[in-house]
Amino acid sequence: MNKYENKAQPVLPGIIGNNPTIHKLASQIQKIAKSDRPVFLKGATGTGKELFANAIHQLSQRLGQFVAVNCSAIPENLFESLLFGHEKGAFTGADRRHHGFFAQANNGTLFLDEVAELPLIHQPKLLRVLETRRFSRIGSNEEIEFTGRIVSATHVDMSQLVEDKLFREDLFYRLNLFELDIPSLEERRDDIPLLVNYFAKKERNITFSPCALEFFKYASWPGNIRQLKNTIDKLSVLAENDYLSAHCIQELAVCEPDETIISKLAREIIAMPLSNKLKAIHDALVEEAVSITEGNKTQAARLLGVHRKVIERKLQQIRLKIIPNHFPQTDRKQG
CATH class of the missing domain: 1.10.10 (Arc Repressor Mutant, subunit A)
Known part of the structure; x- marks a missing residue:
């Protein structure tokens, strides 16, 4: 048993880590979770923004569902229908009433991932719901109260989009009452061995030598936690044995050393x-x-x-x- 195996205690539902940045973030989330105010998550691709959004939902003890929506995947012509719903016969092909994402998330949490991808033409419609807490299905005059909570996320610089007039400033300020930064794996390298063991036990229960864990710790992870998990999934299939050394990992060529770490170490040695x-x-x-x-x-x-x-x-x-x-x-x- 290595020194990391007994330390995988969740700091939030579904999230583990011993890094001080993660503990500080967990403390913030525990304070704001029970509020109904919007939360805005900033973080690079693969840092687990949806996991943090789900943790906020679980800690909020809301009775409704957690509904995750990838804004970049919504066809522009279906935006209103998918978000607000429609009545039967509202348009060609509407053969039945459809409950949109807002209705599905009532009393729960609506997670708008990649919110920066929302077309500018539809942003006023989302703003209106956030301001009035009410929405209507297409083809209906009935207003429905929205009792859910909005959590949104993006990996891009929203302030730059606002400055470039690609995202409405008033909508941005409505979305980010509580703004949280999700750290990259680079910022929490000390958690990498812990995460490796956690993901490994979910697969084939493979284990790693102490040197192998250190190898992971100083590898390059531009895809963050998602890339790390995918790498462990790949190893669980490719590895011939259940115990892997650093040499095995190098032979399988599943990750590369981080040259920036080497440069940093070189500067520290020179000093x-x-x-x-x-x-x-x-x-x-x-x-x-x-x-x-x-x-x-x-x-x-x-x-x-x-x-x-x-x-x-x-x-x-x-x-x-x-x-x-x-x-x-x-x-x-x-x-």
């Missing part, structure tokens, strides 16, 4: 008070690789991407340096 930084880090890498592989020089060489002889030569140099230091001063003089 260290070491006389010969290259030698110190070279020695430390070899010793750590040998330690991780419990003395297996072949596996240590694979981890570092070098030949076994490089490991043997470096270990010999390190030992020659260390061994004399253990001799008494008098013995060294006599030798």
Whole structure:
């Protein structure tokens, strides 16, 4: 059992993490969840915005449904029908009454994902519902009260869209009374091993060596948590064994190292008070690789991407340096 397996405690319904940013976000959500005010989620693609929206819904203890709508997938000519519903005979093909998303989310939560994709022509209609809390089906004069809550999300810069007149400023301010930033995986790298174990147990119950978890931690994840989960799903199918080392992951080529992390580490090393930084880090890498592989020089060489002889030569140099230091001063003089 590795050190991350017992730490997957949810900070919110359906969400785990130990990162301080996640804990701060969870604390904010717990405070605002029971309000009926709109919430606006900002975050890159794949950060789990819908999961956070669902968590808000669950904590709100609302009796209605959680209805998720991808605004970018709504055909412009069907916008009103899908959101507000229509009566039978309201237009050609309307052979029965249809309850739109607003009606479905009454007493619940309507999640408008990718809200920035809403056509400008339809934005006043959404604004009116937010202002009056009432809507009508197409073909009906009856006004229906909207008793649900709006949670919206996007991965783009809404302030820029407003400035470019591509999104109504008044609608934007109606949507983001509570604005929450969903962190990228880059901002919560310390949660990656925890998430890897969590996703792995949902699949084939595969497990990873400590070095493999560190490999994931410093890999590149432009697709954020969604990409990480997809990678673990892929490994559960491709892996020949249930226990995976860092070498196995490298061979399967499911992810790549993050060059920005390497640059950051290089800057930190350069700032260290070491006389010969290259030698110190070279020695430390070899010793750590040998330690991780419990003395297996072949596996240590694979981890570092070098030949076994490089490991043997470096270990010999390190030992020659260390061994004399253990001799008494008098013995060294006599030798």
